[in-house]
Amino acid sequence: MTSDARKVPSGRLSRLGAFGQLAAGVAGGVVAEGARRLAQGERPTMSDLLLTPANAVRVTEQLSRLRGAAMKLGQMISLDAGDMLPAELTQILARLRDAAHIMPPTQLEKVLATSWGPGWRRRFRRFDARPVAAASIGQVHRAELPDGRVLAIKVQYPGVARSIDSDVDNVATLLKVSGLLPSGLDLAPLLTEAKRQLHEEADYLREAAQMSRYADLLADDPAFLVPRPAMDLTGRHVLAMDFIAAxxxxxxxxxxxxxxxxxxxxxxxxxxxxxxxxxxxxxxxxxxxxxxxxxxxxxxxxxxxxxxxxxxxxxxxxxxxxxxxxxxxxxxxxxxxxxxxxxxxxxxxxxxxxxxxxxxxxxxxxxxxxxxxxxxxxxxxxxxxxxxxxxxxxxxxxxxxxxxxxxxxxxxxxxxxxxxxxxxxxxxxxxxxxxx
Incomplete structure (x- = not known):
């Protein structure tokens, strides 16, 4: 997990602006790389200009900063498409699996105060401000209740749920304009389903119910352990569950x-x-x-x-x-x-x-x-x-x-x-x- 703490853009305009910065940065990279190759007597294709190491860094960094659906869709595509995508694009998308930033303390405090109230720290004997994991939709903290029960607290990045539809559309547009996907390929059904799944993943009350269902299904299986949710601390954007050391x-x-x-x-x-x-x-x-x-x-x-x-x-x-x-x-x-x-x-x-x-x-x-x-x-x-x-x-x-x-x-x-x-x-x- 990266150690960088960066504020998650939560508003529609700030996220749209981030995509605009990404597009402008990639376009600038295309122009610079095109000029360099033309000066060397080459005739590069558009995909050659788009898939440069510098642009790979730009795409990964910006989608990592946005988190949410932008990052999640990239992860999904890299896993689903397998060998069907160009190797360079697969590498860009695969890098998103480990590239999430964490929320700064002030943003984390605001999210938890909204979910649990301003005196939320009194609920715990200990709450570790430093997350133990960070991913596309949320980050996870270790906490201990007064009775000694140790919990993992998954905190959703602000604005993620509201931005799902527009983020998916913006990532899809980036893929289409890159020329890497055939213009006649119908992405609409996949994008619709991706939006639906991402909305489900952003609903932590739903996830708590699914977790409980899995725990029941595998309760007698000696090969697996499944945490149980702490429902009194769980809401749509915060999920509390057993912390299982592993x-x-x-x-x-x-x-x-x-x-x-x-x-x-x-x-x-x-x-x-x-x-x-x-x-x-x-x-x-x-x-x-x-x-x-x-x-x-x-x-x-x-x-x-x-x-x-x-x-x-x-x-x-x-x-x-x-x-x-x-x-x-x-x-x-x-x-x-x-x-x-x-x-x-x-x-x-x-x-x-x-x-x-x-x-x-x-x-x-x-x-x-x-x-x-x-x-x-x-x-x-x-x-x-x-x-x-x-x-x-x-x-x-x-x-x-x-x-x-x-x-x-x-x-x-x-x-x-x-x-x-x-x-x-x-x-x-x-x-x-x-x-x-």
Whole structure:
């Protein structure tokens, strides 16, 4: 987490002005870089001029300062789009995951006084003014009640909820004018769903209810810990919950192989249960939402603002994918990929051979009887080798339905964590439990 404290622009005009400063700064960078390259006899493209290191810093810094939907949408795009975005843009967006600033003390005091009243400090034995974490929508503080209960207090940045719609539209405009996305690509459904999800995430009363639901669902599961909210201190913009001491999930990478395997089996198993058993999923796979207790081997689950029901058609679509994959039914798998919205008829018509090779690779994974080694990058390399030809064909770009995209984001994020942990898991056996 960065140590910088910077006031969050909370008014509509101040946030619009920040986007104007960003656009002006990027434009100035384009002019300067264009002049430099022309003087060297080059004929650069607009995307070459936009995606310079200097402009990457400008975009990341300004969106980090704005926080809220501007930063969150960048994070969502970087996770959802995967290899379909230019590498330079992916790097810019990925940097937003760890780039949040914190509120200065005066702004924090104002937010808490508004939520709890001017004498709010008397409610606590101790309240740490320095946050223990900062993200796109809020920052987290450690506090202790007079009875000794230790809490994590998530405080929402001021103005975030009011600015969601305009921030999403402004980020989308920046992406469109950059020329990085095809002009004919219809972003409207995704943007509408992104706004809806962000409004839900900004409602901390809703998140408290989702947290309680998850705690109930996993109450008897020895692999997980879920905090409980303190409702007497929770409102729309402040969320109080149990503080559970744990380490970053990244530290799990230093554990023995069997420990990593157990942890990742629990997380991948949870994803399958979310889709097929619960019909309810926490759809944000940000690694910061997972913590690990070395002493107990338990995984602490955090951040339930993105929790949502899994649509029945999505569950049925994944069931069809599982069945076709396990039975090596290639035509059935192709139909399922189209019906769930991952791929389009147009893409199969234009890139049939490349997609056939990707599907063969996936079927090869599901056909393996032994544990799948996520440290073996040949699987992802075989798929990535086919992506450039499809991604470069802008006329075939396709955005899956939002209800599918958010579920797949969680699945892909969990797989990415398994790769980072170099886990070895019986993927076929785990998936086969849900073959209907």
């Amino acid at each position: 380490r970053s999930i990244d530290t799990l990478g230093e554990a023995d192989q069997d420990v990593r395997n157990r942890a990742m089996a629990a997380l991948l198993g949870l994803v399958l249960r979310e889709v097929f058993d619960f019909g309810f999923m926490q759809t944000d796979p940000n690694f910061a939402n997972y913590r690990w207790q070395e002493a107990t081997g338990k995984i602490v689950l955090l951040d339930f603002g993105a929790a949502r029901p899994v649509a029945e058609r999505v569950r049925e679509g994944y069931a069809a994918l599982v069945h076709s994959g396990l039975h090596t039914d290639k035509p059935g798998l192709c139909r399922a990929l189209i019906e769930i919205g991952f791929l389009s008829e147009n893409q199969f018509a234009r890139h049939g051979p490349a997609l056939d090779r990707i599907i063969d690779t996936i079927l090869g994974l599901l056909d393996r009887a032994d544990d799948f080694d996520f440290a073996d990058r040949r699987f992802t390399e075989q798929i990535r080798a086919e992506v450039p030809s499809i991604a470069s064909d802008r006329a075939s770009w396709h955005i899956p339905p939002a209800e599918t995209l958010f579920v797949q984001r969680k699945i892909s994020g969990t797989i990415a964590l398994a790769v980072r942990m170099k886990a070895r898991l019986p993927v076929k056996d785990m998936v086969a439990r849900y073959d209907t």
